Amino acid sequence: MNKALDELFVYPKELVDEESKRVIHLVRQWADKEIISKRQEYRENYEKLFIETRKSLNLTIGLQRLTLPEEHGGFGWNNPANAPGIASILTEIGRADAAIGVAAAVKYTILAAITMAPNFDKALCDALAPVYCGEELKTFSLILPGMGNIGQDTPLFLGRSILASVEAESDGYVVNGKDLRPINSGAIADLFCVVCADKADKPCIALVPGDNANVVRGKTLLETGLNASSNADVSFNNVKIPKSYVISRQGVVEELYTWLNLLLGGVSVGTGMNFFEMVGDWSETRTIKGGYMMKENPLCASVLADVADEVFTSRLFLYDLAQTISKPNDWGQSGSQRVYTIAQVIGSKIQQNVMRAINRGLELMGSAGYSKEWHVEKHWRDIKTIQSYLCGVGAEAPVKMDTARFFFDCKDI
Amino acid sequence: MKNFDEFSKPEEYISPMDKHIRSVIRNWADKEVMPYRRKYDEDWKDHHIIEPAFDKLMGNSGIGLQKALFPPELGGWGIGQSDSAFTISCALAEEVGRADTAMAVAFMVTYWPLTTILVEPHVNWRLAKEFAPMFCNAEKAVFAANAMTEPQGGADIENLELTGGKTIRTVARLEGDEWVINGHKLWPTNSGGVAKLFVVPCTTKPGSTDLKDFAMIFVPAETKGVTQGGPYEKAGMAADKNSDIWFEDVRVPSWYRAHGPSMDAQIFREIIPWGLAASMGFMCGAMLNLYEILYDFVSTKTYKNKPLKEDDHIASIIGRIAGDIDICRILSYEAAKMGDRRNKPYGYPIYSDEVACKMRNLKDFVSDRAVDIFGKAMDVLGPYGADREYDIEKHWRDIKIIQLWMGGKQLCQMEAARYFFNCKTL
Numbered sequence: 001m002n003k004a005l006d007e008l009f010v011y012p013k014e015l016v017d018e019e020s021k022r023v024i025h026l027v028r029q030w031a032d033k034e035i036i037s038k039r040q041e042y043r044e045n046y047e048k049l050f051i052e053t054r055k056s057l058n059l060t061i062g063l064q065r066l067t068l069p070e071e072h073g074g075f076g077w078n079n080p081a082n083a084p085g086i087a088s089i090l091t092e093i094g095r096a097d098a099a100i101g102v103a104a105a106v107k108y109t110i111l112a113a114i115t116m117a118p119n120f121d122k123a124l125c126d127a128l129a130p131v132y133c134g135e136e137l138k139t140f141s142l143i144l145p146g147m148g149n150i151g152q153d154t155p156l157f158l159g160r161s162i163l164a165s166v167e168a169e170s171d172g173y174v175v176n177g178k179d180l181r182p183i184n185s186g187a188i189a190d191l192f193c194v195v196c197a198d199k200a201d202k203p204c205i206a207l208v209p210g211d212n213a214n215v216v217r218g219k220t221l222l223e224t225g226l227n228a229s230s231n232a233d234v235s236f237n238n239v240k241i242p243k244s245y246v247i248s249r250q251g252v253v254e255e256l257y258t259w260l261n262l263l264l265g266g267v268s269v270g271t272g273m274n275f276f277e278m279v280g281d282w283s284e285t286r287t288i289k290g291g292y293m294m295k296e297n298p299l300c301a302s303v304l305a306d307v308a309d310e311v312f313t314s315r316l317f318l319y320d321l322a323q324t325i326s327k328p329n330d331w332g333q334s335g336s337q338r339v340y341t342i343a344q345v346i347g348s349k350i351q352q353n354v355m356r357a358i359n360r361g362l363e364l365m366g367s368a369g370y371s372k373e374w375h376v377e378k379h380w381r382d383i384k385t386i387q388s389y390l391c392g393v394g395a396e397a398p399v400k401m402d403t404a405r406f407f408f409d410c411k412d413i
Numbered sequence: 414m415k416n417f418d419e420f421s422k423p424e425e426y427i428s429p430m431d432k433h434i435r436s437v438i439r440n441w442a443d444k445e446v447m448p449y450r451r452k453y454d455e456d457w458k459d460h461h462i463i464e465p466a467f468d469k470l471m472g473n474s475g476i477g478l479q480k481a482l483f484p485p486e487l488g489g490w491g492i493g494q495s496d497s498a499f500t501i502s503c504a505l506a507e508e509v510g511r512a513d514t515a516m517a518v519a520f521m522v523t524y525w526p527l528t529t530i531l532v533e534p535h536v537n538w539r540l541a542k543e544f545a546p547m548f549c550n551a552e553k554a555v556f557a558a559n560a561m562t563e564p565q566g567g568a569d570i571e572n573l574e575l576t577g578g579k580t581i582r583t584v585a586r587l588e589g590d591e592w593v594i595n596g597h598k599l600w601p602t603n604s605g606g607v608a609k610l611f612v613v614p615c616t617t618k619p620g621s622t623d624l625k626d627f628a629m630i631f632v633p634a635e636t637k638g639v640t641q642g643g644p645y646e647k648a649g650m651a652a653d654k655n656s657d658i659w660f661e662d663v664r665v666p667s668w669y670r671a672h673g674p675s676m677d678a679q680i681f682r683e684i685i686p687w688g689l690a691a692s693m694g695f696m697c698g699a700m701l702n703l704y705e706i707l708y709d710f711v712s713t714k715t716y717k718n719k720p721l722k723e724d725d726h727i728a729s730i731i732g733r734i735a736g737d738i739d740i741c742r743i744l745s746y747e748a749a750k751m752g753d754r755r756n757k758p759y760g761y762p763i764y765s766d767e768v769a770c771k772m773r774n775l776k777d778f779v780s781d782r783a784v785d786i787f788g789k790a791m792d793v794l795g796p797y798g799a800d801r802e803y804d805i806e807k808h809w810r811d812i813k814i815i816q817l818w819m820g821g822k823q824l825c826q827m828e829a830a831r832y833f834f835n836c837k838t839l
């Protein structure tokens with residue numbers, strides 16, 4: 001591959017300012033140096049290196065504080081205008097390791113509900129930033145509404161069952177919920193962000209410190225991909241939290257979905273770009289039909305074209321969504337029905353596209369693609385895992401319904 | 414629908430042994446595999462948990478399936494001589510594949526090289542007698558392997574029509590009454606120290622496109638000069654071990670060649686439909702299991718406080734999944750029957766273009782549907798889709814390679830084009 005990635009996967013460069021570009025460049029260097037150039041070693045010592053590389057990204061480069069306001073020691077990327085920059089960072093991380101990307105995406109998603117203008121909550125930031133964005137690496141976990149269980153009648157968030165509840169008690173709240181499935185890191189999270197229903201069945205979010213004795217974690221799940229993220233089901237048994245740890249402003253849950261779709265989209269685009277690099281190398285060195293370079297075979301070239309096409313359009317979609325979020329005056333806040341819906345449409349499209357790119361590319365790699373030694377199979381598993389989580393319920397049923405509701409004013413679905 | 418057995422299969426195609434074989438294997442699968450299969454991924458290297466289940470399936474201490482192809486007079490069950498050999502294989506592939514497609518592969522690939530010497534009309538009695546004790550008298554599982562793929566590529570070797578074997582670098586030289594084999598193979602199912610017997614597709618004249626120079630030679634694994642590497646770590650298919658195999662001045666008797674010049678190339682073309690039909694069976698088995706799991710899931714999890722399956726939109730997705738399973742199963746049995754018609758006046762020989770190309774086409778179609786519906790099913794499960802506890806993700810990882818092996822998807826597409834459009838240069 002003799003062309004730079006950014007020359008191939010073009011994106012509206014003006015969306016990212018010079019200062020952001022410098023940070024993005026730093027993250028690309030981190031990705032190349034610490035992971036991409038030593039994939040074999042990274043795979044063989046994954047658990048250890050996953051933590052070390054996360055540390056160097058979050059603490060040495062300082063990305064743990066990316067979306068904190070400057071007055072809280074952050075980079076000050078806490079304005080919707082930073083959405084393209086944050087998405088770019090996630091792309092760079094995803095190019096190296098989707099699991100590190102997911103951890104970062106979830107953290108920024110949760111922080112967006114706290115720090116992002118115009119909803120910056122100073123008191124909450126004062127309370128959380130020193131503990132969860134300080135000198136130690138901290139992991140956040142997100143629990144969204146989703147499927148219910150037969151025989152349970154639950155409050156709903158746009159069709160999805162809310163399985164956790166908050167109830168006011170003296171000067172705080174009590175959180176309850178059984179066997180909840182987070183998006184990530186349930187087994188190790190330092191802070192949970194849980195979508196709950198209040199007494200009136202209205203959705204809100206609660207922030208629950210992981211060290212509370214009444215937080216009970218199930219066994220670490222074995223999953224298709226993203227295993228380093230150490231997910232587990234979690235139960236909250238009368239967990240008391242301060243009053244300020246519950247955010248119940250209108251649209252806050254929608255905000256979470258909007259940011260999550262953008263940021264996981266960023267991760268998957270990055271992973272797709274790295275897959276593109278790998279399959280590109282393969283197609284230049286592998287010969288078929290008794291000696292022809294694979295990429296010069298028209299059929300293989302058409303498969304390669306599909307790979308490029310899916311990743312290329314995904315990146316454009318990603319920046320389109322980032323731009324939509326970055327301009328609340330044009331399109332509404334991230335919790336508005338429009339932006340929330342667009343985020344889901346684009347978020348799901350990106351996951352599908354990248355999944356298709358990898359599935360197609362694997363066709364050309366034969367057994368090598370299936371073997372751990374070639375590293376591409378990890379991307380395949382990781383992206384499928386992200387996609388399944390984002391689907392939420394019944395292969396994106398709620399996303400389809402949200403979309404139809406927005407575009408066709410459906411009332412009863 | 415009562416249960417997954419109700420998925421369509423053309424009943425008039427089904428062998429009289431079908432019911433019996435299925436019930437025996439299902440018993441084995443439910444008892445020996447289903448409860449443990451989630452641990453198989455961690456057992457990929459050692460097969461501590463996997464091996465005893467194989468023994469109970471294949472060895473005489475269990476069902477004894479490894480001898481099934483051999484003629485009764487050599488201690489086998491005579492399936493190689495049966496008119497329903499393909500259809501029975503499809504049922505076997507399905508039942509074992511329902512539990513674990515990698516086990517199904519490892520077990521059925523044991524038949525694969527043996528089909529060249531045990532299936533009518535090409536029974537090679539001398540070789541059959543030679544190898545019968547290895548498989549028919551063993552208490553434990555004994556495996557065989559078909560070592561086609563080489564480092565420079567597997568697709569070209571399977572594409573004999575185009576390459577005529579000129580890309581094959583594993584060379585057999587006749588010295589007196591012995592073949593001396595040198596070469597390097599990759600990936601055969603049951604390598605990595607598992608197989609006791611290999612069949613080695615090779616050339617007697619490097620670079621030749623004359624199919625007379627193509628040879629299939631049997632090589633017992635313990636022969637001097639055979640070295641197998643350690644198993645590769647893969648995305649799935651943990652119960653199947655794959656590795657490098659090196660042949661360095663390996664000497665075997667000259668009569669270990671399957672049938673001789675020209676006939677070996679024909680036989681090689683004949684084993685391809687076996688692999689394709691079995692591949693379809695593996696995927697159908699996995700899909701039947703998907704249906705079982707999905708049925709429970711969509712009946713007990715809710716959306717809008719109703720079971721998932723009672724939501725019109727979700728119902729359309731799971732309806733399509735089940736519909737596809739039904740269609741794939743019909744197609745797989747049609748493919749198997751195509752194989753079983755080989756000796757009938759209205760059938761085609763299995764080395765013919767008709768069978769090879771149509772089967773590649775069917776396998777390609779079923780693979781694509783399988784890859785698609787497993788992906789969709791994981792999405793239906795949402796946050797549980799990637800969770801090993803639900804087993805669907807395991808099948809999703811396992812079956813992807815079925816789409817890619819045996820020369821890959823693109824080779825299937827080219828063979829279909831060649832046959833249906835009489836292409837001359839592909």
Ligand SMILES: Cc1cc2nc3c(=O)[nH]c(=O)nc-3n(C[C@H](O)[C@H](O)[C@H](O)COP(=O)(O)OP(=O)(O)OC[C@H]3O[C@@H](n4cnc5c(N)ncnc54)[C@H](O)[C@@H]3O)c2cc1C
Nearest residue numbers: 364366367561562566567568600601602818819820821823
């Ligand atoms: C679990 C597992 C089990 C296996 N079992 C066996 C076994 O039992 N025996 C064995 O010998 N091998 C086995 N293999 C290897 C497998 O069959 C090969 O990997 C497969 O045939 C593809 O070969 P390759 O990987 O060398 O890819 P290549 O031959 O390099 O082909 C790569 C890709 O090139 C493209 N291509 C090839 N030819 C053409 C063409 N003419 N036109 C257009 N495109 C083309 C296709 O996309 C193809 O997928 C196994 C592999 C795995 C992972």
